[in-house]
Amino acid sequence: xxxxxxxxxxxxxxxxxxxxxxxxxxxxxxxxxxxxxxxxxxxxxxxxxxxxxxxxxxxxxxxxxxxxxxxxxxxxxxxxxxxxxxxxxxxxxxxxxxxxxxxxxxxxxxxxxxxxxxxxxxxxxxxxxxxxxxxxxxxxxxxxxxxxxxxxxxxxxxxxxxxxxxxxxxxxxxxxxxxxxxxxxxxxxxxxxxxxxxxxxxxxxxxxxxxxxxxxxxxxxxxxxxxxxxxxxxxxxxxxxxxxxxxxxxxxxxxxxxxxxxxxxxxxxxxxxxxxxxxxxxxxxxxxxxxxxxxxxxxxxxxxxxxxxxxxxxxxxxxxxxxxxxxxxxxxxxxxxxxxx
Amino acid sequence: xxxxxxxxxxxxxxxxxxxxxxxxxxxxxxxxxxxxxxxxxxxxxxxxxxxxxxxxxxxxxxxxxxxxxxxxxxxxxxxxxxxxxxxxxxxxxxxxxxxxxxxxxxxxxxxxxxxxxxxxxxxxxxxxxxxxxxxxxxxxxxxxxxxxxxxxxxxxxxxxxxxxxxxxxxxxxxxxxxxxxxxxxxxxxxxxxxxxxxxxxxxxxxxxxxxxxxxxxxxxxxxxxxxxxxxxxxxxxxxxxxxxxxxxxxxxxxxxxxxxxxxxxxxxxxxxxxxxxxxxxxx
Numbered sequence: 001x002x003x004x005x006x007x008x009x010x011x012x013x014x015x016x017x018x019x020x021x022x023x024x025x026x027x028x029x030x031x032x033x034x035x036x037x038x039x040x041x042x043x044x045x046x047x048x049x050x051x052x053x054x055x056x057x058x059x060x061x062x063x064x065x066x067x068x069x070x071x072x073x074x075x076x077x078x079x080x081x082x083x084x085x086x087x088x089x090x091x092x093x094x095x096x097x098x099x100x101x102x103x104x105x106x107x108x109x110x111x112x113x114x115x116x117x118x119x120x121x122x123x124x125x126x127x128x129x130x131x132x133x134x135x136x137x138x139x140x141x142x143x144x145x146x147x148x149x150x151x152x153x154x155x156x157x158x159x160x161x162x163x164x165x166x167x168x169x170x171x172x173x174x175x176x177x178x179x180x181x182x183x184x185x186x187x188x189x190x191x192x193x194x195x196x197x198x199x200x201x202x203x204x205x206x207x208x209x210x211x212x213x214x215x216x217x218x219x220x221x222x223x224x225x226x227x228x229x230x231x232x233x234x235x236x237x238x239x240x241x242x243x244x245x246x247x248x249x250x251x252x253x254x255x256x257x258x259x260x261x262x263x264x265x266x267x268x269x270x271x272x273x274x275x276x277x278x279x280x281x282x283x284x285x286x287x288x289x290x291x292x293x294x295x296x297x298x299x300x301x302x303x304x305x306x307x308x309x310x311x312x313x314x315x316x317x318x319x320x321x322x323x324x325x326x327x328x329x330x331x332x333x334x335x336x337x338x339x340x341x
Numbered sequence: 342x343x344x345x346x347x348x349x350x351x352x353x354x355x356x357x358x359x360x361x362x363x364x365x366x367x368x369x370x371x372x373x374x375x376x377x378x379x380x381x382x383x384x385x386x387x388x389x390x391x392x393x394x395x396x397x398x399x400x401x402x403x404x405x406x407x408x409x410x411x412x413x414x415x416x417x418x419x420x421x422x423x424x425x426x427x428x429x430x431x432x433x434x435x436x437x438x439x440x441x442x443x444x445x446x447x448x449x450x451x452x453x454x455x456x457x458x459x460x461x462x463x464x465x466x467x468x469x470x471x472x473x474x475x476x477x478x479x480x481x482x483x484x485x486x487x488x489x490x491x492x493x494x495x496x497x498x499x500x501x502x503x504x505x506x507x508x509x510x511x512x513x514x515x516x517x518x519x520x521x522x523x524x525x526x527x528x529x530x531x532x533x534x535x536x537x538x539x540x541x542x543x544x545x546x547x548x549x550x551x552x553x554x555x556x557x558x559x560x561x562x563x564x565x566x567x568x569x570x571x572x573x574x575x576x577x578x579x580x581x582x583x584x585x586x587x588x589x590x591x592x593x594x595x596x597x598x599x600x601x602x603x604x605x606x607x608x609x610x611x612x613x614x615x616x617x618x619x620x621x622x623x624x
Contacts, residue, residue, distance in 0.1 A: 159382050262460055315468040
């Protein structure tokens with residue numbers, strides 16, 4: 001690089017360099033300045049690229065380490081690990097059926113409550129809420145998402161579970177006692193803690209995620225479409241149901257899946273209120289366990305390689321399930337973004 | 342006749358609309374109600390035990406009074422180290438996504454994976470660090486706890502850094518390029534400066550996120566009943582102490598758990614409000 005310098009009096013790269021405070025001493029040689037700039041440029045690019053690759057390593061490293069850690073358990077029990085209910089540290093018999101069942105049931109209860117409520121709150125925020133209240137309410141709902149899960153746990157155990165035990169569960173048991181199938185769903189003594197309580201707390205926790213994403217996608221509906229529907233004489237609800245929802249369906253489903261991903265992996269809140277019983281029971285009032293609660297409760301006390309390995313195997317199963325759910329969620333949200341351009 | 346049925350149809354539509362909008366109001370009240378209820382109970386139960394000794398005394402043995410000093414210090418130290426480890430990686434990776442890899446394959450894969458890591462279960466992060474740090478070292482340690490928290494910091498910072506750098510107008514980049522500034526210098530001198538408030542927001546949000554995390558610390562840093570700043574030994578943290586104390590049968594411990602819960606919540610909410618106000622002023 002032997003460009004004629006000084007023709008215009010000042011050299012651009014030197015100006016650039018003078019203005020930087022990189023701590024380099026003033027160089028007289030143009031070639032060495034250019035070289036230094038190029039080196040720092042290449043180095044910085046290399047650093048950012050390595051950091052980006054580190055993110056990939058994080059995920060693959062997690063999977064690899066879980067696979068290695070769970071190998072002894074899968075070797076000992078084979079596929080029956082996921083189909084057996086027995087969980088006995090004394091005889092070293094481990095099966096993942098109860099935690100998997102508990103995870104799915106509590107998440108299902110959570111979604112049953114959180115999806116309609118979350119979507120309705122988003123409907124409220126985008127169509128009904130007075131303009132001045134819109135921001136404060138949205139922020140308040142998002143603050144719910146910021147509260148650490150251990151707070152939900154301690155609150156659930158000391159405040160919510162006793163309330164359910166005294167006021168809600170006896171009522172549920174009495175009401176459904178004579179209904180054929182529901183009687184076994186709401187069966188047994190009211191413990192307060194159990195799968196229903198855990199599901200309810202999870203619902204409160206994932207509500208903000210579903211609301212936030214639904215609100216964003218509802219806001220993305222072109223006003224022209226809504227105005228056209230209003231122009232035909234549609235009511236607010238009809239516009240929402242027949243114009244906004246069909247237009248944003250993919251995004252809402254994405255948001256719901258994202259919430260589901262959270263619910264499946266949520267640990268501390270559930271650990272407090274689930275009861276930690278390795279049992280598959282039809283009644284949602286019964287204590288149970290989830291994958292994450294079993295790991296949190298038992299991992300530090302696990303004696304023996306097989307016990308530890310079985311818990312890591314549980315972690316692997318949880319990770320794979322949430323990866324699939326979250327990938328679907330992101331894929332759907334990405335598709336919506338692409339359509340918007 | 343036709344008039345009557347039109348009226349009925351109209352009344353039905355109107356009724357459905359009223360029901361739906363009422364339900365929407367109820368849903369919003371339901372959501373806000375939980376926030377008020379949880380915060381209310383937390384303040385009511387937590388403020389009782391709040392005194393100076395909470396900050397000056399260590400966690401007590403069962404059945405006696407004490408404070409949370411060692412737990413608070415442990416949390417601060419581990420959070421600090423986690424941010425030191427996680428932030429540079431997060432900012433650099435976010436920079437790659439926003440500046441170098443806008444259209445390349447690697448960036449879109451990293452973006453996808455990062456979004457997944459953002460909501461991945463934190464208990465699995467604990468298992469991962471247990472496998473790669475605790476098991477080889479042979480003991481639980483503050484370092485392992487910090488590493489686990491750093492793994493949670495990274496995706497948060499990556500995401501906000503990328504978003505904030507994308508808000509910087511391309512004309513600024515072109516102007517920098519036109520005076521012959523190499524790309525790296527353009528990013529460091531121009532783009533970072535323009536996006537500074539946003540990047541700080543990301544770090545604050547990450548701190549807010551990890552200061553309440555319990556699951557990844559349970560089997561990495563474990564716990565410690567005594568005051569310890571030795572990062573190579575088991576280290577107490579506020580969330581883990583709350584977990585242990587809340588589930589204990591001792592009244593003093595439960596009381597301290599509520600106080601600790603109040604402290605964490607106030608910290609987390611203050612951090613997220615601060616983070617919000619930083620970016621709100623920008624726009």
